[in-house]
Amino acid sequence: MQNILNAVIKELQFNPDRRFIYVEQAFFQRWYSEQSSQTQTVVKGLVARGQLEMINGGWCMHDEAAPGFADMIDNTALGHRWLLQEFNVTPRTTWQIVRFFLTNTCNNSPFPFFSFPFCDF
Numbered sequence: 001m002q003n004i005l006n007a008v009i010k011e012l013q014f015n016p017d018r019r020f021i022y023v024e025q026a027f028f029q030r031w032y033s034e035q036s037s038q039t040q041t042v043v044k045g046l047v048a049r050g051q052l053e054m055i056n057g058g059w060c061m062h063d064e065a066a067p068g069f070a071d072m073i074d075n076t077a078l079g080h081r082w083l084l085q086e087f088n089v090t091p092r093t094t095w096q097i098v099r100f101f102l103t104n105t106c107n108n109s110p111f112p113f114f115s116f117p118f119c120d121f
Helices: 002-014 027-033 035-047 069-088
Strands: 020-022 052-054
Touching: 002 027, 002 052, 002 069, 020 035, 035 052, 035 069
Parallel strands: 020 052
Antiparallel strands: none
């Protein structure tokens, strides 16, 4: 993941017309914490300009490690809290790569999934 993020940040700086979306905060936060303050400043600028957009924003995808409803909320809150503190952003949309792996909690909920405006379930 580190090589991908390094290349993406370089290319986004080189071409302001390019955009990149990122989903899982666990990997991104680890990469970000290992960067110099100069690189962190560059990343903050890319996020502020919308070239680097965080979508979903959870610690991981729900189907990987958060099978229950409370787990889904905690997973999302953990990632969103960090994004708000570090970049002053909250995700506006979500994305699920493998829709058939959604948990029964997600598929059979008696009420809309979270009722957050960024969910598309």
